[in-house]
Amino acid sequence: MSLKIKKGIPLIDQHDKNFMYGGKFGGNFIPETLKKPIDDLTKLFNKLRKNKKFIKERDFYFKTYVGAPTPFIKLDNLTDHLGGAQIYAKVVSEANGGAHKIYNATVHCLIARKAGKKFIVGDTGAGYAGKMLSMAAKKFGLKCKIFMGAKDIKRQRPNVESMRKNGAEIVPVTTGSQTLVDAVSECMRYWVANCDTTHMCVGSTVGPNIFVKICAWSTAQISRELMSQVKEEFGKIPKKMKLLNCVGGGSSAMGFWNEFMDTDAEFIGIEAGGPKNSKLHAAPLTNGSKIGILHGSAQYVIQDNEGQIGRTESISAGLDYPGISSLHCFLKDTKRASYTSASDEEALKAYQLVSKLENISPSLEPSHAFAEAIKLAPRLKSSEVIIVNSCGDSLKDKDIIKQKLGSYVR
Amino acid sequence: MKSKIALAFENCKKQKRPALITYTVAGDNTRKNSLKILNKISKHADILECGFPHNTPIADGGQIQGSSHRALKNGTKLKDVFQIVKKFKKINPSKPLILMGYFNLIYQNGENKFLNNCKKSGVDGLIIVDLPYPENKNFAKKCKKRDITFIQLLSPTTSKDRMKKIIKDSHEMIYYISMLSTTGGRLKVSPKKILENYNRIKRINPKKNLVIGFGITDKTISSLKSANGLVVGSMLCKIITNSLKMGQNPVTKLDKVVYNLKKKIL
Numbered sequence: 169m170s171l172k173i174k175k176g177i178p179l180i181d182q183h184d185k186n187f188m189y190g191g192k193f194g195g196n197f198i199p200e201t202l203k204k205p206i207d208d209l210t211k212l213f214n215k216l217r218k219n220k221k222f223i224k225e226r227d228f229y230f231k232t233y234v235g236a237p238t239p240f241i242k243l244d245n246l247t248d249h250l251g252g253a254q255i256y257a258k259v260v261s262e263a264n265g266g267a268h269k270i271y272n273a274t275v276h277c278l279i280a281r282k283a284g285k286k287f288i289v290g291d292t293g294a295g296y297a298g299k300m301l302s303m304a305a306k307k308f309g310l311k312c313k314i315f316m317g318a319k320d321i322k323r324q325r326p327n328v329e330s331m332r333k334n335g336a337e338i339v340p341v342t343t344g345s346q347t348l349v350d351a352v353s354e355c356m357r358y359w360v361a362n363c364d365t366t367h368m369c370v371g372s373t374v375g376p377n378i379f380v381k382i383c384a385w386s387t388a389q390i391s392r393e394l395m396s397q398v399k400e401e402f403g404k405i406p407k408k409m410k411l412l413n414c415v416g417g418g419s420s421a422m423g424f425w426n427e428f429m430d431t432d433a434e435f436i437g438i439e440a441g442g443p444k445n446s447k448l449h450a451a452p453l454t455n456g457s458k459i460g461i462l463h464g465s466a467q468y469v470i471q472d473n474e475g476q477i478g479r480t481e482s483i484s485a486g487l488d489y490p491g492i493s494s495l496h497c498f499l500k501d502t503k504r505a506s507y508t509s510a511s512d513e514e515a516l517k518a519y520q521l522v523s524k525l526e527n528i529s530p531s532l533e534p535s536h537a538f539a540e541a542i543k544l545a546p547r548l549k550s551s552e553v554i555i556v557n558s559c560g561d562s563l564k565d566k567d568i569i570k571q572k573l574g575s576y577v578r
Numbered sequence: 579m580k581s582k583i584a585l586a587f588e589n590c591k592k593q594k595r596p597a598l599i600t601y602t603v604a605g606d607n608t609r610k611n612s613l614k615i616l617n618k619i620s621k622h623a624d625i626l627e628c629g630f631p632h633n634t635p636i637a638d639g640g641q642i643q644g645s646s647h648r649a650l651k652n653g654t655k656l657k658d659v660f661q662i663v664k665k666f667k668k669i670n671p672s673k674p675l676i677l678m679g680y681f682n683l684i685y686q687n688g689e690n691k692f693l694n695n696c697k698k699s700g701v702d703g704l705i706i707v708d709l710p711y712p713e714n715k716n717f718a719k720k721c722k723k724r725d726i727t728f729i730q731l732l733s734p735t736t737s738k739d740r741m742k743k744i745i746k747d748s749h750e751m752i753y754y755i756s757m758l759s760t761t762g763g764r765l766k767v768s769p770k771k772i773l774e775n776y777n778r779i780k781r782i783n784p785k786k787n788l789v790i791g792f793g794i795t796d797k798t799i800s801s802l803k804s805a806n807g808l809v810v811g812s813m814l815c816k817i818i819t820n821s822l823k824m825g826q827n828p829v830t831k832l833d834k835v836v837y838n839l840k841k842k843i844l
């Protein structure tokens with residue numbers, strides 16, 4: 169039986185009674201202790217998303233606090249340089265805080281307030297999810313704790329400093345590979361022990377189903393804006409239009425694609441291929457990883473034959489995760505989206521080229537998507553359109569870029 | 579025929595004491611030692627829980643994570659876990675042994691294959707941390723078919739309605755998580771409060787053997803001895819960690835510790 173996406177129903181709601189997409193992705197593989205808090209959160213979110221007052225409140229903060237809409241620009245120089253498809257960028261890095269993570273963080277803080285919780289905890293890889301959560305927590309008067317792998321704390325210093333400035337407590341995670349995967353585990357463990365007083369924000373479209381839903385529902389703002397921006401630019405949705413987005417957990421891509429689900433727009437997700445010639449990568453969809461359970465959710469995940477979660481490596485901390493959103497697994501199996509990967513080196517080159525030619529300077533995460541755009545554009549006709557979600561700014565990566573390329577240019 | 583788990587509880591009830599249930603990780607600190615540990619402590623413990631290690635556990639505290647890490651580092655695989663159980667059961671055929679772990683290992687192994695391996699090696703029961711009710715109904719049925727006890731978990735956050743449903747579908751043993759915590763947390767609820775909750779659950783169906791786990795050490799165990807069973811896990815993992823640090827033999831050390839735990843509930 170082949171899987172199909174239903175038209176006219178939000179993708180996040182296309183699950184069965186066990187919260188599984190296509191009968192095999194997602195779900196709630198969680199300890200008994202978390203059943204009740206997750207049930208409560210599910211009920212609360214279902215109520216809130218139907219509540220006009222809450223939507224108004226969300227839109228108010230998206231506009232006045234996040235800064236909606238973020239710009240949609242044509243990359244003329246890059247287009248001319250490559251010759252071929254017209255290349256555009258949705259500059260989500262212009263959102264308050266510098267990345268798409270602000271949408272999910274804002275919505276979680278609004279929900280936490282409705283739930284009467286005074287504490288909020290979250291995980292972070294690149295530090296964006298943590299930085300945004302600490303910002304939003306400060307804004308909405310919540311006490312905030314961020315779990316971050318010790319390796320990531322070292323390599324994403326600017327974001328760590330922002331979190332501290334926002335008054336968040338940063339808990340270094342020293343287990344396992346000391347990256348995002350361990351930060352998520354430790355954050356979930358903390359929630360198991362403190363779920364009576366504390367709200368948890370999972371930083372991407374991963375984890376137990378309700379977190380996948382809340383995150384994708386929040387980042388969908390990106391494609392709501394893009395839909396009207398595209399229509400304004402082209403008069404309609406162009407026939408041949410590709411939406412390119414990097415994928416780690418998959419939150420920005422879900423937000424970038426959501427409103428275009430029932431259109432002819434082509435979706436391409438770019439995973440982190442890791443260092444060239446290395447066996448380590450963070451690209452479970454590209455490399456045909458098997459389905460497994462990670463952080464409460466069934467998904468394609470890098471693992472060994474036994475089911476031990478595999479190590480990943482990527483220059484980009486935000487993509488350095490062995491699993492992938494259950495929604496992306498569903499999009500892959502229904503063939504609605506296709507997935508490929510870019511290596512560390514390709515991402516660095518893309519960062520360099522885009523920063524040199526254009527007024528934007530993508531962080532290493534969207535640089536993976538730009539790498540694919542650079543590969544694709546020359547092979548396409550000038551009537552075709554590529555839009556890349558530039559969902560982060562290179563400033564946070566200046567240490568890594570300096571180390572790899574000798575100098576940092578923005 | 580009564581299961582070995584049921585018989586163990588019956589025996590303890592006759593002696594008017596709770597069952598002592600230990601948790602250690604298969605392969606910690608070596609495969610050989612973990613088998614030796616099981617053999618030694620089975621003289622004092624009534625039921626043995628044996629963890630099959632996973633590298634991304636979402637409900638375990640530092641101590642059990644440490645044990646799992648040691649076991650995985652020395653190459654312990656699922657087939658080794660079954661070997662350890664098989665060898666243990668050969669010497670101690672009537673001592674009930676429960677495997678405990680995370681679902682992904684079973685998922686990758688294949689549910690049926692995993693359960694058949696359990697049966698072949700002599701596993702008496704299973705605790706799967708991240709396969710809650712009602713998602714676990716089908717798996718629990720498969721266990722029942724093979725006379726393996728599937729142990730449902732209850733926690734302080736479980737509502738009364740939900741408890742009733744879980745208990746109705748449960749087998750002869752149920753595990754009550756004493757407090758909101760990962761394994762090995764300090765007991766942050768008073769034993770009196772824990773026993774109050776325990777008695778409330780017990781009243782729903784007095785016939786089920788209800789055990790308490792999480793936060794139980796030599797310091798807290800005697801205050802909870804009116805329960806049907808008490809699980810000590812993280813404390814034992816910590817003893818292994820400490821004895822390795824100090825160059826002591828973890829097998830003899832653990833033997834002593836479990837002996838002392840038993841004395842506290844007699």
